[in-house]
Amino acid sequence: MAKRIDVAGLSAYYGPTRAIEDISMTIEPRTVTAFIGPSGCGKSTFLRTLNRMHEVIPGARVEGKVTLDDVDLYGSGVDPVAVRRHVGMVFQRPNPFPTMSIYDNVAAGLRLGGLKKRGELDDIVEQSLKGANLWKEVENRLKKPGAGLSGGQQQRLCIARAIAVSPDVLLMDEPCSALDPISTTAIEDLISQLKSEYTIVIVTHNMQQAARVSDRTAFFNISGTGTPGRLIEIDETSRIFANPTEKATEDYITGRFG
Amino acid sequence: MSGIAPTATRPAPRGGGGSAQTLTSGPRRGDLVFSGVVRAAAIFLLLLMAAIAGFLVFRATGALNANHANVATYTGQWAPDDTPAKFGIGSLAWGTLVTSVIAIVIAAPVAIGVALFISQYAPRRLAQVLGYIIDLLAAVPSIIYGLWGILFLVPHMQGASQVVGDVLGWIPLFDTNGPLGRSVFTAGVILSIMILPIIAAISREIFLQTPREQVEAAYALGATRWEMIRLAVLPYGRRGVGSAIVLGFGRALGETVAVAMVLSTTYNFVTKWLQSGGNTIAANIALQFGSAFKIGQGALIASGLVLFVVTFLVNLLARRITGRADIPKDERWSLLSVFRPGRRAAAHMESSYDANAADVPDREGTLEARDEPQEVAADDTAGRARPHRAAHGAVGDSMLVSPSLPRRIRSSLAGGMTVGTFVLALLPLISILWLVVNNGRHAMSPSFLTHSLRNIDDSQFGGGVYHAIIGTLEQSGLATLIAVPIGILVAVYLVEYGRGVLATAVTFFVDVMMGLPSIVAGLFILSMWILGLGQHANGFAGALALTILMLPVVIRSSEEMLKLVPDSLREASYALGVPKWKTITKIVIPTALPGIVTGVMLGVARVMGETAPILLVVGYIQNINVNPFSSDQGQATLPTVIYNTYASPEHASNDRTWAAAFLLIVIIMVLNIIARLIAWWKKPGRA
Numbered sequence A: 001m002a003k004r005i006d007v008a009g010l011s012a013y014y015g016p017t018r019a020i021e022d023i024s025m026t027i028e029p030r031t032v033t034a035f036i037g038p039s040g041c042g043k044s045t046f047l048r049t050l051n052r053m054h055e056v057i058p059g060a061r062v063e064g065k066v067t068l069d070d071v072d073l074y075g076s077g078v079d080p081v082a083v084r085r086h087v088g089m090v091f092q093r094p095n096p097f098p099t100m101s102i103y104d105n106v107a108a109g110l111r112l113g114g115l116k117k118r119g120e121l122d123d124i125v126e127q128s129l130k131g132a133n134l135w136k137e138v139e140n141r142l143k144k145p146g147a148g149l150s151g152g153q154q155q156r157l158c159i160a161r162a163i164a165v166s167p168d169v170l171l172m173d174e175p176c177s178a179l180d181p182i183s184t185t186a187i188e189d190l191i192s193q194l195k196s197e198y199t200i201v202i203v204t205h206n207m208q209q210a211a212r213v214s215d216r217t218a219f220f221n222i223s224g225t226g227t228p229g230r231l232i233e234i235d236e237t238s239r240i241f242a243n244p245t246e247k248a249t250e251d252y253i254t255g256r257f258g
Numbered sequence B: 001m002s003g004i005a006p007t008a009t010r011p012a013p014r015g016g017g018g019s020a021q022t023l024t025s026g027p028r029r030g031d032l033v034f035s036g037v038v039r040a041a042a043i044f045l046l047l048l049m050a051a052i053a054g055f056l057v058f059r060a061t062g063a064l065n066a067n068h069a070n071v072a073t074y075t076g077q078w079a080p081d082d083t084p085a086k087f088g089i090g091s092l093a094w095g096t097l098v099t100s101v102i103a104i105v106i107a108a109p110v111a112i113g114v115a116l117f118i119s120q121y122a123p124r125r126l127a128q129v130l131g132y133i134i135d136l137l138a139a140v141p142s143i144i145y146g147l148w149g150i151l152f153l154v155p156h157m158q159g160a161s162q163v164v165g166d167v168l169g170w171i172p173l174f175d176t177n178g179p180l181g182r183s184v185f186t187a188g189v190i191l192s193i194m195i196l197p198i199i200a201a202i203s204r205e206i207f208l209q210t211p212r213e214q215v216e217a218a219y220a221l222g223a224t225r226w227e228m229i230r231l232a233v234l235p236y237g238r239r240g241v242g243s244a245i246v247l248g249f250g251r252a253l254g255e256t257v258a259v260a261m262v263l264s265t266t267y268n269f270v271t272k273w274l275q276s277g278g279n280t281i282a283a284n285i286a287l288q289f290g291s292a293f294k295i296g297q298g299a300l301i302a303s304g305l306v307l308f309v310v311t312f313l314v315n316l317l318a319r320r321i322t323g324r325a326d327i328p329k330d331e332r333w334s335l336l337s338v339f340r341p342g343r344r345a346a347a348h349m350e351s352s353y354d355a356n357a358a359d360v361p362d363r364e365g366t367l368e369a370r371d372e373p374q375e376v377a378a379d380d381t382a383g384r385a386r387p388h389r390a391a392h393g394a395v396g397d398s399m400l401v402s403p404s405l406p407r408r409i410r411s412s413l414a415g416g417m418t419v420g421t422f423v424l425a426l427l428p429l430i431s432i433l434w435l436v437v438n439n440g441r442h443a444m445s446p447s448f449l450t451h452s453l454r455n456i457d458d459s460q461f462g463g464g465v466y467h468a469i470i471g472t473l474e475q476s477g478l479a480t481l482i483a484v485p486i487g488i489l490v491a492v493y494l495v496e497y498g499r500g501v502l503a504t505a506v507t508f509f510v511d512v513m514m515g516l517p518s519i520v521a522g523l524f525i526l527s528m529w530i531l532g533l534g535q536h537a538n539g540f541a542g543a544l545a546l547t548i549l550m551l552p553v554v555i556r557s558s559e560e561m562l563k564l565v566p567d568s569l570r571e572a573s574y575a576l577g578v579p580k581w582k583t584i585t586k587i588v589i590p591t592a593l594p595g596i597v598t599g600v601m602l603g604v605a606r607v608m609g610e611t612a613p614i615l616l617v618v619g620y621i622q623n624i625n626v627n628p629f630s631s632d633q634g635q636a637t638l639p640t641v642i643y644n645t646y647a648s649p650e651h652a653s654n655d656r657t658w659a660a661a662f663l664l665i666v667i668i669m670v671l672n673i674i675a676r677l678i679a680w681w682k683k684p685g686r687a
């Protein structure tokens, strides 16, 4: 079930250095929100605070508040492992588990979460692969290693793996940047389909992609190297691209820097 | 695309919504237990080291206090059990130093030549095979070198020593007026043969790591291959090779049985290196242990402590020189490096120059523009660059002229010399294999593998080593059973959890254990397990000593392999909501498993050939004893059979000794080859 995310006054640190500062935004359910901005402005960092992956990095910490339908993700007693079951993630480079078959990759999250029943697993694996538009290509080789697929197929496998645990939110960090144009189109189609069921956040450096797939777009920026990244503005994608409020956004979109 | 409506295909939500209920949970039991277990393994390792050091020091002080001679300068017979007790360690330390220095002086240049030949000159396919041969040479156990040394090398060294004496006899060190052969010089030669493959294997790995850009930069300047080596490969590898040499020196210091078999013992400060006589700390322990009583054991332990401290300092020095984390810390690294992505690609890159390296276009005019360290700029071609350019005007004029004759000659000469060193290094291996196979085949038969030596006199034919095969397999098997789980847990701790003081301490002590002479591992178990806790000198005690030797190998290789598992896999797993301990046990360890298995096999191959520690902690018997926990019987192993029978004057016994050596070599080679096959089969990118 897609859920709504509310972020308030969020800052994230790597050791003593602050990477992002005072970010607040609301991400509506069943929408695709795109994050854009120059390299190093903290898009990935911010994205990873949304499922508490940020704190996996030694010395990293977060200040501020993230709520998922009224539950504070950073509240006391909240288990980051449980958070990640609700907020799934797809990475820049496809990263299927190399020791596992296609089937086992998709089933990994459920199996490691304790689901063992074969029939139930079979169903979910099939549904997830269908959901990731990969089923037809792999249904005859589910037992083959996931690493044997093409890059684009691997990325869809990773999406299938992420949705198999039925999260509420799907975070994608430049999911197409390692892919060719055809695979990119396949993933973009998939995102548009998944939107009706999930809350999707996607980081991209590709303006056309942001314009194509997203409903809302957030622009991040840094004022100089070493300074923390900030959210400049977030609005309907059409407005951001046609008529942004901030000058910096317009400069970035029209290619004047970044 | 499929066009399937996503609503229809979405997996049924599991576990309900994200209410506060499902997001909270108590502290994760699994994670707590798992991190507790790996931390406990790490702490256990530290406690073990502390206990061992404590017991050693305790035993040693007793004997040192009872000693009536000056332990540093006494040169009389080793008599710690006499009243008054008398023994000196100074002369032993001197002998240890002399043999190791001789070894390193011979081995280092040859090893570097071999490493250069394999990494820079040999065609790629050949280079791999030659590399394997050097690795195998490093896997030959010391008992085999000792056997070859006493039965083949010593008789031949008399002539060789005479030659050295004729040339250098005017130096007192090389005086030859006495019996020759079983001298520190011969011991040094044996040691040099033993450490050569270690230094060569590490150096080769370092040379192969030379950054591709530096190699290309050198060639782009118009360097010949030898000039490229001097410009790029040697400057890059200098520290690593330095540390490899120091590591080899450390190995030589601690080598026991080969030296014990070759030297004829005296207790003076040897000054006539070609003449028989001299002793080393490690050899003395092996030779005197059988007849030692309480103070005698303490005296040997005290000498072992000295050896321990010296090798420790030497290994510390090696670490200092290395400085960088990516430099191999032992010869087994090379095999595991198959798992390192991109490593072989670099090797391939370099050999792609094979065809044209010797006749790269001459563009000396650009040489002075290079950006190399000062000492390399002294390269002679640079000196000639200016007048040459003046003669030719623009650089382009000389484009098609091949390198000047002296440069080409020098390059070929250097290449030829590396080939020469390789052949030189190969000679002992061929000789050893030839002798072992040729002499070992007489007694080798099915009944040799199925019978023991019970009631077999030296002069009788027949009998076999069934009892020793059992001992070898049981002891190394038990050691594996203990060392592998602890070792992997410690490695998991270091890679996945380790931070702060505990991790630093554990890493440090793993390094200490890595450079530990095997005889000292035997002394550890002797002083703690047998003398301290009153346990029996049975197969299990041997297994414990082997565990000490195997642990660092397992930890180090597992650590390296776990580090190679990309973080992206851990993150992918975390992002699925998988707890850390399951991520480690179900994703990380399985991914690293082929490498870990390879490392374990190498560890097993190492301990199977060990002699020295087994001599100290397991009673030698000639009959079958399948019970390693026996309270009244020790066990034989293949190496101890060789050690206990090689001196026999009887033909029948000699045949059995060689056959045992044959069998031991075959087992160790097979293990190494299996390890290599696993590595090859499972290496990344082969899928």
Ligand SMILES: Nc1ncnc2c1ncn2[C@@H]1O[C@H](COP(=O)(O)OP(=O)(O)OP(=O)(O)O)[C@@H](O)[C@H]1O
Residues within 6 Å of the ligand: A014, A019, A037, A038, A039, A040, A041, A042, A043, A044, A045, A046, A057, A229
């Ligand atoms: N693991 C880390 N440790 C320390 N600093 C980091 C780490 N990861 C990122 N940073 C720093 O945090 C800042 C934000 O990085 P981040 O990766 O979030 O940027 P980004 O917007 O995703 O960039 P890109 O578009 O290149 O992916 C950068 O200054 C970066 O150097």
Ligand SMILES: [Mg+2]
Residues within 6 Å of the ligand: A043, A044, A045, A173
């Ligand atoms: Mg990023």
